[in-house]
Every structure is written in structure tokens, then in C-alpha cells.
Amino acid sequence: MAGGLFALLDDVAALAKMAAASVDDVGAAAGRATTKAAGVVVDDTAVTPQYVHGVTADRELPMIKRITIGSLRNKLVIILPIALLLSQFLPGLLTPILMVGGAYLCYEGFEKVWGRLRGHEHEAVPAGVVGADAEKAMVSGAIRTDLILSAEIMVIALNEVADEPFLNRLLILVVVAIAITVAVYGVVAIIVKLDDIGLALTERSTGFAGKIGHGLLVGTPKLLSTISVVGIAAMLWVGGHIEIVGLDDLGWHAPYDLVHHLEHEVHHAVGGTLGSIAGWLTNTLLSAVFGLVVGAVVLGVLHVIPRRKKAAVAH
Template sequence: MSVGLLALLDDVAGLVKVAAASLDDIAGQAAKAGVKAAGAVIDDAAVTPNYVHGFTADRELPIVGKIAWGSIKNKLIFLLPAALILSIFAPWLITPLLMIGGAYLCYEGAEKVFHALAPHEAEHHEASLEPVAIDAVSLEERKIAGAIKTDFILSAEIMTIILAAIEVPDFWTRAAILAVAGIGITIAVYGAVALIVKADDFGLWTATHARTGAARAFGRGIVKFMPVFMQVLSLIGTAAMTWVGGSIVAHGLHEFGINGPEYVIEAAAHWAEHTFSAIGAFAGWFATALVDFVIGLALGALLIPVAGYVIAPAWKAIKGMLPKRA
């Protein structure tokens, strides 16, 4: 074998080692950044099961799959290039854009609370915003579209947190880390959601087909437990949507020099940590989430009439001026 060929093979082996090291670094950075986004990821997982509630069992996994695919597109097609471009050319735009998304989450959360407290008025408000679904197909499409819109805001927060946590300057490496982290988080979130929504089917199968009495009893327990769990998760999802939105808006206001909400959040967290020192970390987190929730709910409540009397009529007027599709 010639010396030139040996040198070429040695160069190839060196390149392979460098590539492997780069892949390891990308995976490690993605995992590290994903951990920092864990709070938003958990909120995303809590919110999503709401969107399959009320559908037949055979439609649950297809709906979760469509939402997951929409989430992948949100992260890779829209948010990844937008986050990288904005971070380079217009980093000052990231905060106001996130605040707009946070305000939308506040509105969504407040609307759900409004629907629980005054269902007839809430239905009238919703009907003024968009046409009412008249069959299962259109209802499913609306639910999926709503879930993907909500996912877009939560994914934007997740991708922003990940981008801020990346410690490498190279553009393409940052892009690869964002992509790996985004895909990994989506698989984790929607895999967990799929397990949650199909747990009652597993319990029913176990209660019917298990060979031992203990296993059948376990299956019956799952069947009885899951409706309660889904109701609790629905409440947590609504609360999470609202407190995430409130948190985004409060942090955004702090960036623009309006520090009042941020000071209230910090004061509540410090008070809770010192008052309940035995569970200081949890108490601080709970106090922070509670104040974020109150801020988000108040903002969302203000946005409900704005959406009904300003945004919706303006949007209908704009659509009326556009040429209609055949």
C-alpha cells in the first residue's frame, strides 16, 4: 500500500474522530440546554392532553401524532431559523415577540377560566371570533390547529431558553444543537402525552385480559383513576398556560425597565422560601408560579374584550377586503 494512500486513510480517520467528537458535543450541549428548558417542557406536556379530551379512543393517537408533527414543524421550519437569525441581526426583537406570544397564552388561559365560570357568555364570545364547528371533523381540525398555535408559543420559549444556554459560537453547531434539542424535547413531550391519553385503554385491557386477580384489580384502578387524573391535568394545563404567559410578560417588562411585576414575583418567592424553609425550593417555585398566574389571568381577562370587540372585527374587515378563494 502506497504512502499516499496510508496518509489519506489517516486523514480520513482523523476527520471521523473530529466528527464523532462534534456529534458528542452537540448531543451533550443539547441535553444540557434541554434541562434548562425543563420548566417550559413540563408546562407543554401538561397543556397538550386538553386537546384530545372528548374524542373517541381511536382518534386520540392520530390527534397527538398530528400535533407532534405540527410541533416539529414549528421548531425546525419556523422557530429554529427565526431564533438564529434574530439572535444575530435583531436580538432586540426577541423579547417583544415573546411577550406577544405570552399575552396570547394569558388570553387562552383566561378564556378557559371564563368558560368554566360563565359557559354561555364564553360560548357567545368564542362564536364571535370564529365559526362554530358543526361536525367531528371540523372540531378535530380546530382542536389540532389550536394545539399547534399554543405549542408554537411554548416551543418559542423552549427554543429561546435553549439558544441562551448554548455555549458555542459557531453558527452551524448552534443550529445543530437547537435541532437536536427541539426534536428530543418533542419526542419526550408527545411520547408522554400519548402514554397519558392511552392509559385508560391499557387499564381496560388489563382489567379484562389479565390472568391474575391482582392485575385485573390494578387495571380497574387505572380505569377509575384516569378520568380524575385527566381533570386534574386539565386544570394544571390551564394554570400552566396562564402562568407561563404571565412569566413571559413579566420578564419582558423587566427587560424594558418596568420592574414592578418582577419585584413582586421575587419578593413572593423569597417570602415563601423563608416562611416554609423545610420545603424552601418548592415553596419558592410555587409562589413564583402563583404570582405569574395572577398576572397572566389579569392580563388575559383584559384581552378577552379586546379580542372580541377590537381584534376580531378588525380581522374580519381585513378578510372581507381580501379576494375570496374559489
């Protein structure tokens, strides 16, 4: 009897070790997948603050909370099941779907650039002043953009762990989705509240802390304006990169080959660490330019179609 009990305990211990090893494997794979998606994570962090720029201070965190919940819903409820099912049964559809999302990012980025060039961009009116409808529209816009960036993050993560068993892939992607969402919107929340932190420091201290607070008050609006520009550039960069890689996967290699050839040439010409940075900047710039072109085409098509419909109705 005792021997049977000890044998059972040995089996339980062995299962526990296997479970622990599996958890370690999932954690390590999730870490690798998150690292691979780091570039898009940076873009996500840069894009989001523009959606709460100009919002009254008391509405910033509630809006970020709603965007965070929307982002988790995007990743866990929409993207995760679709990505897993497609990777299991129809892997060839992942690229076209991603390219549609990439085209949307290019369109949004180009539309913002075009608005600035034409001088039609206006200052954001605080959603707290305009009302709940304006706030809802801003949150919805942020969640739509997040859907595209989240899809890119999840697909990159999925490609990194494609050889894992199905259950491990599921667990890894859940870990990646939660970790990245908390990290991105935690940073965004800190960024948009920097001016409030600065105000609190200036009110409580006239010494070193007060100087830091004054610096935050002066610097935060400039930081948010800079982040807004970076966010637009990020839309074009990520969208253009998705299109270039997608076209390469679908058989048109010229854009991908050109970008990577120029990246390699710049890297080789500069050399060393600076060469790596210069090569990356070259790739980023060319991807953004390609995204600008794609966005212009999409915007043109979207403007031409309604005009044709109006012309048809007129006749």
C-alpha cells in the same frame, strides 16, 4: 507512497476524532438546553391532553399524531429559522415576539377560567361524532398553543447555547426540537390511552393485573380532568412568566423584582429543600396571577374593539 498513505490515514483519523468530539459537544449542549427548558416541557405535556379530552378512542392517537407533526413543523420550519436569523441579526426582537405569544397564552387561559366561572363551559363533544371539521379545529387549536410553548422552549435552548458557532447552534436546536417533541407527545399518547390499557387488562385477567386495569379505568377520567385544570394553570403560569421576564428585559423591572423578592423571602423563611419548593411555588403562583391579569386585559380589548366597530357602523 506508503508514507503518504499513512499520513493521509492519520489525517482522516484526526478529522474523525474532531468530528466525534464535535458530536459529543453538540449532544452535551443539547442536553443542557433541554434541561433548561424542562419547565416549559412539563407545561406542554399538561396542556395538550385537554385537546383530545372527550374524543372517541379511535381518534385519539391519529389526532396526537397530527399534533405531533404540527409541533415538529412549528419548531423546525417556523421557529428555528426565525430564531436563528433574529439571534444573528436582530436579537432585540426576540423578546417582543415572545411577549406577544405569552399574551396569547394568558388570553387562552383566562378565557377558559372565565368560562368556568360563568358556567358557560360545556362538556367536550367527541370530535369523531361531530365530524372532521370539529377534529380539525381541535388539532389546529392544539398546534397554535404548541407554537407559543415551542417558541419558548426553543428560545430558552437558544439562549443556553448562544456562544456556540452558528452550525453547532443549528444542530443543537434540531436535536432539542426532535427530542422534546417525541418525549412530550409520547407521554401524552400514553396518558390518553391509559383507559384503553385498563380495559384490556380487566378483560384478560381477574388477578392483580385486573385490579390494576380497574384502577386505570376509574382513575384515568379523574387524571384527564386534573390535567385539564393543570393545563389551564400552565397557560397562565408560562404566559405570565414570559410577560414578567419580557417587561424586565424591556426596562420595567417592578413586576420581576417583586416576584423574585417574594420568592426569596419565602425561600428564606421556610429554609432548606422545602424552602426551595415554597419559593418556586410562590414564583409560579404570582406568575399565574400576573398571567390572569394580562389575559383579562387582552380579552377586554378584544371585546371592546368589535363593539366600537359595530357602533361606528350603526352611526
